[in-house]
Amino acid sequence: MPTSGNINGPAKVGNHDDEDSSKTTVTAQTIDELHSLQKKRSAPSTPKGAQPNSAFGLSDDERTKQRLESISASLASLTRESGPKVVKGDPASRRVGHVPHHRPAAAPTIAVSDSALKFTHVLYNLSPAELYEQAIKYEKGSFITSTGALATLSGAKTGRCPRDKRVVKDELTENELWWGKGSPNIEMDEHSFMVNRERAVDYLNSLDKVFVNDQFLNWDPENQIKVRIVSARAYHSLFMHNMCIRPTPEELENFGTPDFTIYNAGLFPCNRYTHYMTSSTSIDLNLARKEMVILGTQYAGEMKKGLFSVMHYLMPKRQILSLHSGCNMGKSGDVALFFGLSGTGKTTLSTDHNRYLIGDDEHCWSESGVSNIEGGCYAKCIDLSGENEPDIWNAIKFGTVLENVVFDEHFRVVDYADKSVTENTRAAYPIEYIPNVKLPCVGPHPKNVILLACDAFGVLPPVSKLSLSQTMYHFISGYTALVAGTEEGIKEPQATFSACFGAAFIMLHPTKYAAMLAEKMENHGATGWLVNTGWSGGSYGSGSRIKLSYTRKIIDAIHSGSLLNAEYKKTQIFGLEIPMGVEGVPSEILDPENTWPDKQAFKETLLKLAGLFKNNFETFTNYQIGENNNLTEEILAAGPIINEA
Ligand SMILES: Nc1ncnc2c1ncn2[C@@H]1O[C@H](COP(=O)(O)OP(=O)(O)O)[C@@H](O)[C@H]1O
Ligand SMILES: C=C(OP(=O)(O)O)C(=O)O
Numbered sequence: 278m279p280t281s282g283n284i285n286g287p288a289k290v291g292n293h294d295d296e297d298s299s300k301t302t303v304t305a306q307t308i309d310e311l312h313s314l315q316k317k318r319s320a321p322s323t324p325k326g327a328q329p330n331s332a333f334g335l336s337d338d339e340r341t342k343q344r345l346e347s348i349s350a351s352l353a354s355l356t357r358e359s360g361p362k363v364v365k366g367d368p369a370s371r372r373v374g375h376v377p378h379h380r381p382a383a384a385p386t387i388a389v390s391d392s393a394l395k396f397t398h399v400l401y402n403l404s405p406a407e408l409y410e411q412a413i414k415y416e417k418g419s420f421i422t423s424t425g426a427l428a429t430l431s432g433a434k435t436g437r438c439p440r441d442k443r444v445v446k447d448e449l450t451e452n453e454l455w456w457g458k459g460s461p462n463i464e465m466d467e468h469s470f471m472v473n474r475e476r477a478v479d480y481l482n483s484l485d486k487v488f489v490n491d492q493f494l495n496w497d498p499e500n501q502i503k504v505r506i507v508s509a510r511a512y513h514s515l516f517m518h519n520m521c522i523r524p525t526p527e528e529l530e531n532f533g534t535p536d537f538t539i540y541n542a543g544l545f546p547c548n549r550y551t552h553y554m555t556s557s558t559s560i561d562l563n564l565a566r567k568e569m570v571i572l573g574t575q576y577a578g579e580m581k582k583g584l585f586s587v588m589h590y591l592m593p594k595r596q597i598l599s600l601h602s603g604c605n606m607g608k609s610g611d612v613a614l615f616f617g618l619s620g621t622g623k624t625t626l627s628t629d630h631n632r633y634l635i636g637d638d639e640h641c642w643s644e645s646g647v648s649n650i651e652g653g654c655y656a657k658c659i660d661l662s663g664e665n666e667p668d669i670w671n672a673i674k675f676g677t678v679l680e681n682v683v684f685d686e687h688f689r690v691v692d693y694a695d696k697s698v699t700e701n702t703r704a705a706y707p708i709e710y711i712p713n714v715k716l717p718c719v720g721p722h723p724k725n726v727i728l729l730a731c732d733a734f735g736v737l738p739p740v741s742k743l744s745l746s747q748t749m750y751h752f753i754s755g756y757t758a759l760v761a762g763t764e765e766g767i768k769e770p771q772a773t774f775s776a777c778f779g780a781a782f783i784m785l786h787p788t789k790y791a792a793m794l795a796e797k798m799e800n801h802g803a804t805g806w807l808v809n810t811g812w813s814g815g816s817y818g819s820g821s822r823i824k825l826s827y828t829r830k831i832i833d834a835i836h837s838g839s840l841l842n843a844e845y846k847k848t849q850i851f852g853l854e855i856p857m858g859v860e861g862v863p864s865e866i867l868d869p870e871n872t873w874p875d876k877q878a879f880k881e882t883l884l885k886l887a888g889l890f891k892n893n894f895e896t897f898t899n900y901q902i903g904e905n906n907n908l909t910e911e912i913l914a915a916g917p918i919i920n921e922a
């Protein structure tokens with residue numbers, strides 16, 4: 278420990294026992310005074326030049342005033358008085374940033390409700406330490422774990438609620454977005470949105486304090502989006518602090534008006550009498566207003582995935598492909614994308630000690646390459662171990678939000694095997710907690726596109742090399758076995774098809790994204806791979822999950838290029854090219870048929886899965902993918918072929 282640490286400020290504590298006693302006693306006269314010495318004022322956030330005011334000619338006071346006005350406008354009721362009176366700082370602290378409660382210069386002329394008379398305190402872009410204190414003081418179920426993470430509970434909802442997502446259908450979105458069968462966009466009208474918005478805003482304004490985060494999305498500076506998150510819990514604020522890109526103090530000073538705002542009133546339910554509401558939970562997206570409202574769920578993942586939906590709308594408009602994928606880069610600059618539904622391994626496999634992490638979940642692919650949308654990772658932590666996943670394990674430290682985990686009550690050691698609260702336990706940490714992160718989180722065009730499927734049937738090979746049309750077929754199919762927990766109500770793995778490996782988040786028709794992916798892969802010569810991170814030796818229940826160490830070896834061989842030049846054979850029905858050998862992986866598991874004791878059962882299960890693929894793809898047979906029909910026909914032919922014989 279350095280001895281220079283001097284928490285008492287000017288009241289120096291001596292280093293030597295024989296020192297004069299006047300130097301070892303504090304100069305403070307009272308306990309309050311002593312405590313007031315503990316906290317130094319933060320240094321000015323932006324180094325100022327000779328000019329006391331910035332280039333824009335705003336003083337600090339003016340800037341603070343503008344920011345409060347902007348937040349007040351964000352929180353304004355649209356049916357009554359204008360914005361609430363917002364004040365900076367914690368209502369519990371008399372010292373920090375508490376402006377005097379002066380009377381308004383003129384009495385408001387429009388109808389004033391009691392809510393207009395109270396102040397809403399705004400806790401603006403607090404630091405992780407400040408958010409820890411808020412959470413521990415005021416939010417039941419918040420604790421510091423033995424490694425310094427903030428453990429917290431998300432309440433009754435421990436996963437996303439896709440059935441409760443609503444999107445405003447107006448003249449514009451009616452034609453632009455994907456609606457109807459298979460689409461995640463369940464409609465609501467503008468009026469019902471406003472009813473929910475008002476409910477959320479009123480709830481937030483009824484509180485003594487709200488948290489406001491102003492942050493960025495997308496590491497590509499030309500396509501960055503400014504987001505504001507208004508929430509009621511320190512947990513939500515810290516989660517978004519970790520998950521979005523954190524502005525520098527300088528960027529924060531010049532933040533201005535956000536491009537998109539989330540009102541997270543998740544502690545408060547929606548009103549079931551409101552049109553379009555089918556439960557007490559509602560996650561509502563209004564693209565015209567650039568707003569999202571959350572009622573009746575505190576699961577923090579709704580915020581990050583809600584913003585992802587917004588990016589799935591905004592980016593394709595700029596000819597940029599938004600991707601539900603992890604992404605990393607080798608030492609030689611080779612980039613790989615990892616597509617897959619929840620629980621298939623995007624986070625686990627993109628976090629690779631031998632490669633640079635670009636991001637674990639949400640990316641953009643533009644003319645200039647790939648960029649991460651987020652500033653953090655959101656890892657599943659069920660059965661997490663330091664041996665299997667050292668980088669994620671070590672990222673669970675001070676600043677990290679640990680959702681719904683169980684820990685020892687005295688030592689606060691987390692038991693990652695405990696599913697008492699949920700199977701979907703999670704850790705949200707800033708991306709720089711991973712040691713070999715690529716900062717800024719951007720990279721060149723991908724070389725490998727890896728489609729991850731966690732096949733609970735156990736019939737897909739651990740790895741196959743795909744043609745472009747096969748890649749597109751499997752991308753549009755988006756097959757996996759949904760692993761328990763990330764969505765409400767799923768208790769055991771179950772076959773799922775989710776277009777573009779993220780149907781819950783896409784906003785346009787899947788063929789739009791597919792056509793863009795095909796074009797980009799072709800232009801940049803990327804190779805497609807299908808990797809089964811699921812079962813082997815039988816279906817879920819009789820077989821077992823493919824060892825993570827084997828999957829890692831397979832991924833290593835893809836990255837190194839050695840698998841591209843391996844010897845291959847073609848499987849029946851799915852027509853997949855499977856390698857004869859992969860270094861470090863027992864060859865007999867590469868053909869799943871070998872691992873099944875009952876060959877007849879294997880064949881039947883394979884046919885069953887092929888049938889499910891065919892059924893699912895029927896919806897897409899009427900759509901053209903891309904400019905010419907050749908691609909569409911090739912893709913249709915790239916699926917499983919079931920012979921009647
Ligand atoms: N062979 C495997 N490949 C990848 N992940 C595996 C494998 N076996 C078990 N797992 C576990 O499956 C989970 C994958 O989850 P995660 O990487 O968070 O998925 P995603 O980011 O796609 O939602 C992790 O808990 C990981 O430890
Ligand atoms: C947060 C999520 O992401 P994933 O499970 O893909 O990591 C989710 O799907 O809710």
Ligand SMILES: [Ca+2]
Nearest residue numbers: 624638655656
């Ligand atoms: Ca993940």
Ligand SMILES: [Mn+2]
Nearest residue numbers: 618619623638
């Ligand atoms: Mn994800």
